[in-house]
Amino acid sequence: MARATAPARKALTTAIAGTLAFVMFFPILWIVVLSFKSEVDAIRAPLQVLSSGWTLDSYGAVQERSDYFKHFWNSVIISLGSTFLGLLVAIPAAWAMAFVPGKQTRNVLMWMLSTKMLPPVGVLVPIYLLFINFGLLDTRIGLVVVLMLINLPIIIWMLYTYFREIPGEILEAARMDGASLREEVLYVLTPMALPGIASTILLNVILAWNEAFWTLNLTASRAAPLTAFIASYSSPEGLFYAKLSAASVMAIAPILIMGWFSQKQLVRGLTFGAVK
Amino acid sequence: MGRITLNNVGKSFGAVEVIPPLDLTIEDGEFVVFVGPSGCGKSTLLRLIAGLEDVSGGQIRIDGADATGLPPARRGLAMVFQSYALYPHMSVRKNIAFPLRMAGMDKAEQDRRVAEAARVLNLTDYLDRRPGQLSGGQRQRVAIGRAIVREPAAFLFDEPLSNLDAALRVGMRLEISELHERLKTTMVYVTHDQVEAMTMADKIVVLNAGRIEQVGSPLDLYRRPRNVFVAGFIGSPRMNLITGPEAARHGAHTIGIRPEHIRVSDDETCIWKGEVGVSEHLGSDTYFHIHMAGRDEPLTVRAGGDVDLYHGDTICLKPDEAHIHRFDEKGHRIE
Numbered sequence: 001m002a003r004a005t006a007p008a009r010k011a012l013t014t015a016i017a018g019t020l021a022f023v024m025f026f027p028i029l030w031i032v033v034l035s036f037k038s039e040v041d042a043i044r045a046p047l048q049v050l051s052s053g054w055t056l057d058s059y060g061a062v063q064e065r066s067d068y069f070k071h072f073w074n075s076v077i078i079s080l081g082s083t084f085l086g087l088l089v090a091i092p093a094a095w096a097m098a099f100v101p102g103k104q105t106r107n108v109l110m111w112m113l114s115t116k117m118l119p120p121v122g123v124l125v126p127i128y129l130l131f132i133n134f135g136l137l138d139t140r141i142g143l144v145v146v147l148m149l150i151n152l153p154i155i156i157w158m159l160y161t162y163f164r165e166i167p168g169e170i171l172e173a174a175r176m177d178g179a180s181l182r183e184e185v186l187y188v189l190t191p192m193a194l195p196g197i198a199s200t201i202l203l204n205v206i207l208a209w210n211e212a213f214w215t216l217n218l219t220a221s222r223a224a225p226l227t228a229f230i231a232s233y234s235s236p237e238g239l240f241y242a243k244l245s246a247a248s249v250m251a252i253a254p255i256l257i258m259g260w261f262s263q264k265q266l267v268r269g270l271t272f273g274a275v276k
Numbered sequence: 277m278g279r280i281t282l283n284n285v286g287k288s289f290g291a292v293e294v295i296p297p298l299d300l301t302i303e304d305g306e307f308v309v310f311v312g313p314s315g316c317g318k319s320t321l322l323r324l325i326a327g328l329e330d331v332s333g334g335q336i337r338i339d340g341a342d343a344t345g346l347p348p349a350r351r352g353l354a355m356v357f358q359s360y361a362l363y364p365h366m367s368v369r370k371n372i373a374f375p376l377r378m379a380g381m382d383k384a385e386q387d388r389r390v391a392e393a394a395r396v397l398n399l400t401d402y403l404d405r406r407p408g409q410l411s412g413g414q415r416q417r418v419a420i421g422r423a424i425v426r427e428p429a430a431f432l433f434d435e436p437l438s439n440l441d442a443a444l445r446v447g448m449r450l451e452i453s454e455l456h457e458r459l460k461t462t463m464v465y466v467t468h469d470q471v472e473a474m475t476m477a478d479k480i481v482v483l484n485a486g487r488i489e490q491v492g493s494p495l496d497l498y499r500r501p502r503n504v505f506v507a508g509f510i511g512s513p514r515m516n517l518i519t520g521p522e523a524a525r526h527g528a529h530t531i532g533i534r535p536e537h538i539r540v541s542d543d544e545t546c547i548w549k550g551e552v553g554v555s556e557h558l559g560s561d562t563y564f565h566i567h568m569a570g571r572d573e574p575l576t577v578r579a580g581g582d583v584d585l586y587h588g589d590t591i592c593l594k595p596d597e598a599h600i601h602r603f604d605e606k607g608h609r610i611e
Contacts, residue, residue, distance in 0.1 A: 178349035
């Protein structure tokens with residue numbers, strides 16, 4: 001018998017969930033509100049902030065002071081580039097681990113994931129020195145490579161989970177039908193895993209888009225993505241709440257919109273394997 | 277052509293020997309069934325022939341040429357899997373054409389072969405559907421279609437009917453047999469269902485723990501099982517195997533008698549006497565499970581449909597002496 005849920009109880013849990021969601025969303029909402037205020041109004045008490053007048057001045061000022069679109073394109077190139085480069089490495093890796101598992105496969109997976117447990121600052125100096133030596137500082141290609149490496153364990157792990165759901169017999173059938181390894185991956189495995197690959201791409205684009213540690217430390221101006229664009233407004237010159245908020249809204253809007261339209265795919269990606 | 281010979285072919289996974297070295301010849305055009313209980317190595321043997329597993333030793337020859345090291349696609353064999361293994365993202369047409377496309381065949385010839393296969397398998401109306409929109413039987417036909425378009429030297433079937441319901445299974449069994457009649461191509465068929473083996477095979481290979489117990493025609497195996505394992509495995513219901521004094525009376529360690537070779541007699545001159553346990557009335561036949569003194573397992577007896585005996589009745593049995601199989605302590609047949 002299904003568990004009976006009293007209407008009152010249902011209303012209560014809905015209210016609690018709604019409150020929690022609001023609390024979590026509030027900082028973003030507040031940033032949006034502040035971005036439409038003048039600098040003077042933005043630092044007032046919350047109620048006064050709400051009752052003060054609305055303005056687009058901050059957006060104008062931000063666009064005037066720094067080139068939004070340059071940063072935007074840097075973000076797009078870095079996040080998409082690192083994700084697709086990652087896929088090129090991860091699809092064969094995940095294929096091998098899912099369909100030709102060896103005794104050490106699980107250990108290799110754990111080892112790869114364990115690299116995510118290392119605090120990035122621990123390898124900042126060596127990577128920084130490598131960047132200097134190879135002339136990669138403040139270049140987009142340098143960031144593409146670093147972010148690809150940072151997210152690679154997650155890409156491989158996600159794809160591995162998806163691939164394991166694909167029956168091995170289908171790949172064997174392809175092999176019997178004369179498909180080479182490349183054809184097997186291209187015509188059979190990839191199309192079948194497309195939903196999984198799509199979720200993986202989405203999640204990794206978001207991770208790369210929001211990545212701030214490496215992008216801030218390894219860029220100056222030319223390759224600086226939107227994270228650096230935001231950071232430039234929490235400056236030593238003083239606190240510019242309204243402009244900082246406007247910059248933040250401009251930085252997160254694209255990824256928020258993308259996330260909104262691909263919600264279903266994302267949720268499926270994150271819960272895959274749990275309910276099949 | 278499709279003559280397959282295995283010379284000393286064996287398979288081990290690590291230290292575990294799944295198939296001890298064995299020899300087997302499958303003649304061109306033959307319908308050979310590998311049968312045995314779960315885990316007997318029959319599927320592994322098929323996969324060795326297919327090239328999906330590497331042999332640990334020995335040689336596989338197809339039409340005289342050494343195929344041991346060849347990748348699956350270059351052996352000229354086609355395989356039908358238990359799970360159908362269709363490509364879910366492709367239409368039926370594309371599924372069937374896939375091996376032709378991989379072979380780089382020109383489009384017109386692909387279309388011709390796909391149309392022909394679809395006609396033979398009654399799939400013409402379903403060519404533009406996806407596998408997910410088909411029933412189990414139709415899916416299996418698509419899998420067979422994908423195999424026949426290649427015009428292979430031999431077909432390999434890995435328990436192709438075990439995912440189908442009973443009624444469909446009988447139908448597909450006939451279809452595969454008819455296909456063999458028409459194509460005259462070598463077929464190697466793996467099943468754990470001895471009824472499938474008996475009804476379809478030209479030659480049955482009975483496997484147990486990776487070893488070949490007996491190779492022969494279905495009736496050969498039925499009439500002259502070489503050992504106790506084959507005697508017990510082939511035939512449904514199972515052959516009754518009896519040890520002890522009754523066997524000793526026949527000069528054997530074990531004797532076997534099939535359910536249809538025991539007569540129910542109503543006179544008092546019965547040779548074996550027992551009490552009726554469960555009786556299965558099938559209409560045409562009745563199977564009685566008879567409990568006899570000194571025997572743990574009930575004795576199965578096949579009688580006509582009109583024998584009216586029920587649970588608890590005492591029954592008189594007469595074994596047909598001419599059909600008693602005798603086996604020694606090692607389980608080998610005594611002639």
